[in-house]
Amino acid sequence: MNRILIVVFCLLLAGCTTIGEPYDKAIDDELNAFQKSAAEFIKTMQMNAGTPKGAYESDGARKYYAGATASLSNLQLRADVLSSRTCPTSKALQLIASTGVDAGEAAIAKAEGQVGGGADSAALDVSGNCIAVIVRGVRMAQDNLEADHREAGRLTPTVALLDSQEIDAAVRVALTALRAKNY
Amino acid sequence: MALDVGDIGSKIVTQATQIAGSSWKSMATAATVELRGLAQRIALIIEAFANGELSQARAKQHLKTARFHVVATIAMLTVMTEAAIEKIVKGALAIVKDSVNKAAGFALLI
Numbered sequence: 670m671n672r673i674l675i676v677v678f679c680l681l682l683a684g685c686t687t688i689g690e691p692y693d694k695a696i697d698d699e700l701n702a703f704q705k706s707a708a709e710f711i712k713t714m715q716m717n718a719g720t721p722k723g724a725y726e727s728d729g730a731r732k733y734y735a736g737a738t739a740s741l742s743n744l745q746l747r748a749d750v751l752s753s754r755t756c757p758t759s760k761a762l763q764l765i766a767s768t769g770v771d772a773g774e775a776a777i778a779k780a781e782g783q784v785g786g787g788a789d790s791a792a793l794d795v796s797g798n799c800i801a802v803i804v805r806g807v808r809m810a811q812d813n814l815e816a817d818h819r820e821a822g823r824l825t826p827t828v829a830l831l832d833s834q835e836i837d838a839a840v841r842v843a844l845t846a847l848r849a850k851n852y
Numbered sequence: 853m854a855l856d857v858g859d860i861g862s863k864i865v866t867q868a869t870q871i872a873g874s875s876w877k878s879m880a881t882a883a884t885v886e887l888r889g890l891a892q893r894i895a896l897i898i899e900a901f902a903n904g905e906l907s908q909a910r911a912k913q914h915l916k917t918a919r920f921h922v923v924a925t926i927a928m929l930t931v932m933t934e935a936a937i938e939k940i941v942k943g944a945l946a947i948v949k950d951s952v953n954k955a956a957g958f959a960l961l962i
Contacts, residue, residue, distance in 0.1 A: 687938060688934040773918070781912070793920050799931045813917055827903065828905045828906060839924065850935050852939060
């Protein structure tokens with residue numbers, strides 16, 4: 670008990686109580702705005718699929734993709750400078766693997782078999798602090814939406830649903846992490 | 853007024869237990885939501901690939917994103933754990949500050 674109190678007194682004197690990344694309201698607001706515009710855009714493109722208005726080359730799509738790319742690029746920058754540490758995700762993944770808990774790996778590996786092989790061999794970029802890593806996930810989801818739209822020329826129902834869910838999940842993880850520090 | 857070290861310690865431990873319990877529940881809920889959602893999206897990738905809506909290259913990229921989502925979820929849980937520790941430390945500091953100031957009879961620690 671006395672040891673705990675000694676530690677508490679030291680912290681009190683040092684004024685040191687923030688671990689990792691602090692809360693950033695600008696990132697919170699921007700993530701909300703991005704999710705809303707993405708949901709609206711996907712719905713509009715889906716409703717207009719097969720018409721010029723729903724095409725990748727349409728003015729609406731060009732405007733949305735340019736805006737979303739700029740907005741997420743700025744978000745990444747803000748997240749990158751929140752702290753200079755490296756998020757310990759690799760250690761956490763090793764720890765999870767050592768306990769035998771399957772965090773989705775088996776399902777992903779099975780799906781890779783069904784589509785005819787794994788993704789490209791380039792390792793996932795897990796550099797930077799935890800919020801920076803999470804924001805990178807939002808960018809990946811947005812990049813998928815644009816690439817799917819570009820390749821097919823329109824957003825088909827299943828792909829629209831998939832892209833929408835990917836963006837929602839990535840934003841949800843980012844907001845949950847960010848808001849954990851807003852107390 | 854004398855400083856009751858035993859009482860301060862007990863208050864810190866009680867508060868820390870409450871914060872840890874509530875944080876653990878939030879983390880378990882968040883992790884469950886993400887892993888369930890991931891399973892649903894993997895099913896959608898397979899469906900879209902099977903019905904020709906996604907090419908093989910695009911399906912593989914979506915699976916890579918699924919793999920990254922596991923990493924992002926781990927990062928989220930890391931931040932949530934750190935937030936819980938911060939809350940415990942800040943709560944303990946508030947208890948100590950309050951007790952010291954009461955014992956001193958004036959605002960010694962601000």
